Amino acid sequence: MARDAPPEVLTSRLGYLFKHAYLRLTEESARALAPYGIDGRELAVLAVLDAHAELSQLEAAGRLGVDRTTMVALVDTLEGKELVERRRSPQDRRKNIVRLTPSGRQRLHDAESARQEMERRFLAALSPSDATRLFAILQSLVTAPAPSERVPDAT
Amino acid sequence: MARDAPPEVLTSRLGYLFKHAYLRLTEESARALAPYGIDGRELAVLAVLDAHAELSQLEAAGRLGVDRTTMVALVDTLEGKELVERRRSPQDRRKNIVRLTPSGRQRLHDAESARQEMERRFLAALSPSDATRLFAILQSLVTAPAPSERVPDAT
DNA sequence: GCTGATCGTCAGGACGGCTGACCATCAGTC
DNA sequence: GACTGATGGTCAGCCGTCCTGACGATCAGC
Numbered sequence: 001m002a003r004d005a006p007p008e009v010l011t012s013r014l015g016y017l018f019k020h021a022y023l024r025l026t027e028e029s030a031r032a033l034a035p036y037g038i039d040g041r042e043l044a045v046l047a048v049l050d051a052h053a054e055l056s057q058l059e060a061a062g063r064l065g066v067d068r069t070t071m072v073a074l075v076d077t078l079e080g081k082e083l084v085e086r087r088r089s090p091q092d093r094r095k096n097i098v099r100l101t102p103s104g105r106q107r108l109h110d111a112e113s114a115r116q117e118m119e120r121r122f123l124a125a126l127s128p129s130d131a132t133r134l135f136a137i138l139q140s141l142v143t144a145p146a147p148s149e150r151v152p153d154a155t
Numbered sequence: 156m157a158r159d160a161p162p163e164v165l166t167s168r169l170g171y172l173f174k175h176a177y178l179r180l181t182e183e184s185a186r187a188l189a190p191y192g193i194d195g196r197e198l199a200v201l202a203v204l205d206a207h208a209e210l211s212q213l214e215a216a217g218r219l220g221v222d223r224t225t226m227v228a229l230v231d232t233l234e235g236k237e238l239v240e241r242r243r244s245p246q247d248r249r250k251n252i253v254r255l256t257p258s259g260r261q262r263l264h265d266a267e268s269a270r271q272e273m274e275r276r277f278l279a280a281l282s283p284s285d286a287t288r289l290f291a292i293l294q295s296l297v298t299a300p301a302p303s304e305r306v307p308d309a310t
Numbered sequence: 311g312c313t314g315a316t317c318g319t320c321a322g323g324a325c326g327g328c329t330g331a332c333c334a335t336c337a338g339t340c
Numbered sequence: 341g342a343c344t345g346a347t348g349g350t351c352a353g354c355c356g357t358c359c360t361g362a363c364g365a366t367c368a369g370c
Contacts, residue, residue: 006297007218009206014274015195017293018180020220022173024296029170040170041326051164058348063162065175070327072350094335094348119169125299130292137281137289138172142161142179144280213317225358227319249317249366 025122032118036111037081043115045074046108049084049100056095057086083107180277187273191266192236198270200229201263204239204255211250212241238262 010016029040038046048063049055055063061071075098078084083104089095100108123131165171184195193201203218204210210218216226230253233239238259244250255263278286 006220007203007206009202010199010219011294011297012290013199013202013270014277014290014293015180015184015270016199017290017297018173018177020297021293022177025170025173044165044168044171047164047168048162051162056348064165065161067328068349069329069351073326092336092348096349115168115170122169122296125295126292130288133285133288134292135167135169135172137285137292138169138176139166140280141277142166142172142175211317222359223318224320224360228357247317247367251318 028118028122029115032114033111036107036114038078038083038107038111040115042074042078042083043108043111045078046083046100046104047112049098050105050108053099054097056089057098058095060098078104183273183277184270187269188266191262191269193233193238193262193266195270197229197233197238198263198266200233201238201255201259202267204253205260205263208254209252211244212253213250215253233259 006016006020026040033039033043044064045060048060052059052063057071057075058068061068064071066074075084075086075096079086082101084098085101086096086098089097123134126134161171161175181195188194188198199219200215203215207214207218212226212230213223216223219226221229230239230241230251234241237256239253240256241251241253244252278289281289
């Protein structure tokens with residue numbers, strides 16, 4: 001399992017760097033959240049549900065950027081852990097309103113602390129200013145329109 | 156498919172940011188490399204083989220950070236496209252030396268230009284200094300020992 | 311000529327995510 | 341009120357990526 005140091009021809013590639021940074025983060029995240037019985041994706045769902053009351057499954061999926069069919073499985077497992085509950089919307093009986101249970105809200109709170117601590121450790125190799133900068137950079141990369149979606153100036 | 160703007164509760168999470176930045180990059184990469192009939196992973200293999208002559212499959216896998224069983228499939232497809240060729244090592248007949256074919260070297264050259272152009276577009280939302288900084292940050296995150304592997308000071 | 315380790319290969323499974331179809335429900339129309 | 345099209349949730353099935361476990365071939369040491 002001795003992993004070689006990655007050669008320069010790889011560490012100069014954005015794809016390689018993002019992939020492996022993400023893999024490392026995922027591992028650390030799994031380790032940090034294991035005691036709470038959830039993974040990073042599930043925690044994100046709890047956080048979104050906590051931030052916006054009265055979300056339907058589809059609305060939550062939209063905010064999370066996942067497919068609605070993926071959302072079904074996600075809510076299934078969280079409901080199995082009794083961290084969220086489904087209830088049909090009286091206004092529109094097609095919709096499932098998903099809410100945190102009290103236990104879900106507590107779990108969110110606890111696991112969120114663990115996640116923040118994990119991120120702090122993950123960024124420990126960086127100077128504080130680099131850590132801040134990284135967040136800003138990632139946010140603009142994720143928020144900015146994708147290059148393939150940018151329309152050329154209509155001159 | 157109208158994707159909602161991600162709420163603040165997500166854009167403050169490192170995991171969400173890395174995942175979606177990586178997803179975007181993967182999409183752009185696939186689009187940019189499609190004309191060359193390879194994907195980003197295959198291009199990385201070609202680049203590693205070009206940089207180090209006489210690599211066995213296992214050595215190449217080690218440098219790429221992939222499993223040796225994954226390497227088999229990777230070399231299979233590249234060999235099917237006649238971009239690389241296997242040849243048993245005379246020194247150690249257990250080993251497959253993997254080499255670029257002339258056509259593979261040409262493809263690498265062409266696709267590499269496309270990749271660089273793609274990265275340039277991907278980072279277009281950033282200032283030049285942020286783009287440079289991003290590379291340095293990612294490199295230190297990927298190169299530094301993972302937090303879970305760091306041994307506490309023996310004081 | 312043994313024995314244990316190494317390399318490549320393959321089958322199989324885990325996991326995440328998608329497509330396509332289905333049913334229930336809603337909103338608009340006649 | 342009945343019909344029609346769109347919407348939300350669900351499920352089966354598929355695909356891509358990656359790993360584990362097993363196997364045969366080969367090597368190095370004795």
